[in-house]
Amino acid sequence: MAVEFCGIALAHPVINGSGTFDAIAARRAFGDAMLDAFPFSAFVSKTITLQPRSGNPPPRLWEAQAGMINSIGLPNRGLAGYLEHDLPRLAELPVPLITNVMGSTELEVAQLVESIDARAEVAAIELNVSCPNVQTGLDIGADPRSLGSLVRAVRPLTRKPLIVKLTPNTADVAAVAAAAQDAGADAVSLVNTLRAMARDPGSGGPWLGGRTGGLSGAAIRSVALAQVAAVSARVSLPVIGMGGVAHGTHAHDLISVGATLVAVGTESFRDPCAGTRIAAELKSLQIAGSSSIEVNRSEPQPEVDLNCADS
Amino acid sequence: MAVEFCGIALAHPVINGSGTFDAIAARRAFGDAMLDAFPFSAFVSKTITLQPRSGNPPPRLWEAQAGMINSIGLPNRGLAGYLEHDLPRLAELPVPLITNVMGSTELEVAQLVESIDARAEVAAIELNVSCPNVQTGLDIGADPRSLGSLVRAVRPLTRKPLIVKLTPNTADVAAVAAAAQDAGADAVSLVNTLRAMARDPGSGGPWLGGRTGGLSGAAIRSVALAQVAAVSARVSLPVIGMGGVAHGTHAHDLISVGATLVAVGTESFRDPCAGTRIAAELKSLQIAGSSSIEVNRSEPQPEVDLNCADS
Amino acid sequence: MRTLAPFGRRRVAVAGGEDAGAYRLLHVDDPAGPSPSPGQFYMLAAAEHWGAGADERPYLPRAFSYMADAGGRLGFMFEDVGPGTHRLAQLDAGDELWLLGPLGEGFSAPADGRRALLAGGGIGAPPLYALSAVLDDPHVRVDALLGFRDAHHARVAESLFEGTPVQLATDDGSVGHQGFVTELLARELDADDHAVVYACGPAPMLEAVRALCAERRVPAQLALEAGMACGFGACYGCVVALADGSYMRVCVDGPVVDADELAHVPAH
Amino acid sequence: MRTLAPFGRRRVAVAGGEDAGAYRLLHVDDPAGPSPSPGQFYMLAAAEHWGAGADERPYLPRAFSYMADAGGRLGFMFEDVGPGTHRLAQLDAGDELWLLGPLGEGFSAPADGRRALLAGGGIGAPPLYALSAVLDDPHVRVDALLGFRDAHHARVAESLFEGTPVQLATDDGSVGHQGFVTELLARELDADDHAVVYACGPAPMLEAVRALCAERRVPAQLALEAGMACGFGACYGCVVALADGSYMRVCVDGPVVDADELAHVPAH
Numbered sequence A, B: 001m002a003v004e005f006c007g008i009a010l011a012h013p014v015i016n017g018s019g020t021f022d023a024i025a026a027r028r029a030f031g032d033a034m035l036d037a038f039p040f041s042a043f044v045s046k047t048i049t050l051q052p053r054s055g056n057p058p059p060r061l062w063e064a065q066a067g068m069i070n071s072i073g074l075p076n077r078g079l080a081g082y083l084e085h086d087l088p089r090l091a092e093l094p095v096p097l098i099t100n101v102m103g104s105t106e107l108e109v110a111q112l113v114e115s116i117d118a119r120a121e122v123a124a125i126e127l128n129v130s131c132p133n134v135q136t137g138l139d140i141g142a143d144p145r146s147l148g149s150l151v152r153a154v155r156p157l158t159r160k161p162l163i164v165k166l167t168p169n170t171a172d173v174a175a176v177a178a179a180a181q182d183a184g185a186d187a188v189s190l191v192n193t194l195r196a197m198a199r200d201p202g203s204g205g206p207w208l209g210g211r212t213g214g215l216s217g218a219a220i221r222s223v224a225l226a227q228v229a230a231v232s233a234r235v236s237l238p239v240i241g242m243g244g245v246a247h248g249t250h251a252h253d254l255i256s257v258g259a260t261l262v263a264v265g266t267e268s269f270r271d272p273c274a275g276t277r278i279a280a281e282l283k284s285l286q287i288a289g290s291s292s293i294e295v296n297r298s299e300p301q302p303e304v305d306l307n308c309a310d311s
Numbered sequence C, D: 001m002r003t004l005a006p007f008g009r010r011r012v013a014v015a016g017g018e019d020a021g022a023y024r025l026l027h028v029d030d031p032a033g034p035s036p037s038p039g040q041f042y043m044l045a046a047a048e049h050w051g052a053g054a055d056e057r058p059y060l061p062r063a064f065s066y067m068a069d070a071g072g073r074l075g076f077m078f079e080d081v082g083p084g085t086h087r088l089a090q091l092d093a094g095d096e097l098w099l100l101g102p103l104g105e106g107f108s109a110p111a112d113g114r115r116a117l118l119a120g121g122g123i124g125a126p127p128l129y130a131l132s133a134v135l136d137d138p139h140v141r142v143d144a145l146l147g148f149r150d151a152h153h154a155r156v157a158e159s160l161f162e163g164t165p166v167q168l169a170t171d172d173g174s175v176g177h178q179g180f181v182t183e184l185l186a187r188e189l190d191a192d193d194h195a196v197v198y199a200c201g202p203a204p205m206l207e208a209v210r211a212l213c214a215e216r217r218v219p220a221q222l223a224l225e226a227g228m229a230c231g232f233g234a235c236y237g238c239v240v241a242l243a244d245g246s247y248m249r250v251c252v253d254g255p256v257v258d259a260d261e262l263a264h265v266p267a268h
Ligand SMILES: Cc1cc2nc3c(=O)[nH]c(=O)nc-3n(C[C@H](O)[C@H](O)[C@H](O)COP(=O)(O)OP(=O)(O)OC[C@H]3O[C@@H](n4cnc5c(N)ncnc54)[C@H](O)[C@@H]3O)c2cc1C
Pocket: B061, B062, B063, B064, B201, C041, C058, C062, C063, C064, C065, C066, C077, C078, C079, C080, C081, C082, C083, C084, C085, C086, C123, C126, C127, C224, C225, C226, C227, C228, C250, C255, C268
């Protein structure tokens, strides 16, 4: 099950999705037993921004059909607080660290990448680009051009593997992935959450403090599989696949369409040890199946003239 | 509950989603009792193309988490067959008819619109634009520019209300809706299905004959609500909202964020009379609630600087 | 034959359930429903807890041929092969079901004095049993040829087909002929091929029956299966390719089809 | 006080369930779990059929304070207010649960000879009952003040709080004082305010307790509620704003919080 990812040796292919497992809080709740049984082969931090953020006003959660919507709003201590307070504690985890960062300008992202690059505790950097471009209003991650220029600008600032986390809220995620690859990214990860909304049963207004939020969990599994397949077919970079993974079969599906690693998010809320369970289920599937999975990184092409998603 | 839509008087706001109710087949299964208890206030045809299509090879269905994926592939008799064989039978329905059409070129769409325009039995025309633009490869409905030019080209060819059915597989559906409005559309409908995929548990390859398919049903409800809210806030056109509607509350949610009509798709597979039930539930909600629903067509704006769908 | 279904699903009560070998028998009270025609089917869903099973399924209703129909009480027989049948197998007296039907085109009776040969494999038995119950014309000879995996699966055959001579075949020979039901069928056709063959079962078995009957020029009616979402022609999901290259919808054009309309019976 | 939870959810058996007035009591065997501290909670989900309820929910586990803890048997009390509690209310002896916990920060015992005033509203009673069971120091006076909608809801109070003097308040006056539990609390504080107030209940009631204790300068520990996804600090979803403008996560920083850390108790 051991796997190499951008030169980093990992015990198995299952890691966490950014923002879905707080190892520091989990240690408060479960103690050091959590370290010995750490569920993931690498730990991805919650998104870090330059300045501290308190996040969105509550309510931040809505339970959807076989999924959930969140509008957490990236609460974090900010870069300085992360480096000083969080990173030393995270360094005590038994696995490599990936720091996820986001900035609203190229300059911000550059500062984040440079400072993280300076820290030996961090094995890789993940860019969260699911935030609006100040000019276009579109998410940077939805627009190949602005994503490309962002990655090109920060790529030289670090020798660490640079992972770009793609948003699913775009017409052609494979084109965005290709732009990331051309701009020098070392890997891509997807999917982030699907933009969604819920109404307050009482007031009738938006339920979430952030008004809209992101859908995750089982409900998005088949959308994630389609996007990971499309991206894996288009780019040669290693891909981290995620979206609704709850069992080894789901991880196996993502790996079979081309993912190198699989990340678990929402399922950890239902089962804090989901990562361990899924890695074990995946292992037995891989042993059962043709020793190693035969990976197919060619995009599924319809045989039909008009292929319409809807019918 | 009576409502006017583009000058068409409807008994209630609940219609069917294109391709999710075949009134001719239903009459074979249920007889004329189906006519007397027809569930929808208007009937939308399955998508009609210029030439006959047999559709995608089976399997065409996959059951997902609280939803389903289809790759039907727009089987239909083609324009001539529709006009000669289907339309006379559909004209026997007790409600106004909306014909949904799709073409892969402007010329094809123009021919479809012109010929449908000539038929008095048809009350309105819906354009399905969830198909790839031959040049860009992107769905026409994902690209404001190509959609705008398509609508501008065919708008003059009919006096009937022209509805544009939007795809959710795009970064900014409101921008596409705005392009449709600027080009002269009379209404927009959304959401179509979300691009999704499933793997064959046996072979490991794609399960669906069309390789990828479209996700519908409860799983996409909260994504549809967010997109209908965003579109209603951006355009002044009447909006037909759909996506996972299974109960009156879901219809009520869509109308509250600005939809004029609500369409039911997948739920009709679980309950053929879902339209009738949902209209009744909606009615009692509207009576219970502030006499008429207070509609809010202003887009939900986050109070936070960085609004990231994912957090 | 097609009996029209009332428009709309009905919430009905389970009168009882029993395990029969590898299968589950479910008896359902449908007082408001019409009497169905053999080969027709119903869409079933548990009224409670339909979903949240393996992989958060089932979501859609499931199709089942009716096996028996006595005074508004319907009988179904199925095997637990996934989340839908697993949930249905948990139901017992007093539980409730959503039921839609009867749906589809059923079998048509044998013409011009032909004998009826019922060839079933596994869960293909139910519609054939329903057929045998109505073929009570003394001038029509009826024989049932049923194939099962093993004696455990074949056990259900005992409780069925009273009055109809039954020959069994099992893959492991633990009861009856060891081998395929089509071998029994060939033997019967050798003896007397002035017959109509009625078949239901797994695709490979149906394909074998189709090929055999085509070669012998014996008319055959096959009850097909396909994954379904709606059961009444709404979704176009349940198609099977016909010999002329077009597709039929198993739920409205079938499930029973004349064998010679098919070039072959597809795997799914 | 905080007892660490074993890492990972445990599949445990329901020992029994009973209806107590408007509430459901659930007794759960958790032999592998540690003994929790009053005010802590567990995340619960039915092992079967968790989902496919109203609106295809629940999907996430649900948070419940434990009410009793005797030799590895935990007691919970809840009201059916939605799909999650509805499903849990169906569970009975032999059914299984997924359980994670004990979680969060519980109450701390009263210091320097203060009396303990337990103020509960509706489903706020359980953690206070758990607290009363451990405050068995004869030198510490304990009084429970419990508010309910009506006598039907108040019935559960009888079965609880043996050994602790209980005063009841109901909205409709059908039993005990007609009015708010905070009126009983004010009366008690008039009599003797060398006390620590422990409160759990609906937000408006907690806010009234907070305001009252702030005004009287009496220390109060509030057990808060918030919608939760994980219960162990992973999702950042369960936040409540503190007086200093920052947010606390109810599941790891709470659920018990010193009242003076809050400017007010928010509605959700
Ligand atoms: C007209 C008709 C009559 C029938 N009569 C009977 C009967 O009398 N008795 C009986 O036992 N059965 C009968 N069947 C078959 C029955 O409908 C299926 O066994 C049932 O639908 C299986 O559902 P499930 O959830 O238990 O299994 P599923 O999980 O649905 O698995 C069944 C098959 O579907 C495929 N599959 C697996 N996962 C998925 C997915 N997520 N989405 C889509 N397909 C998937 C696989 O090929 C699998 O073998 C009939 C079918 C038809 C069409």
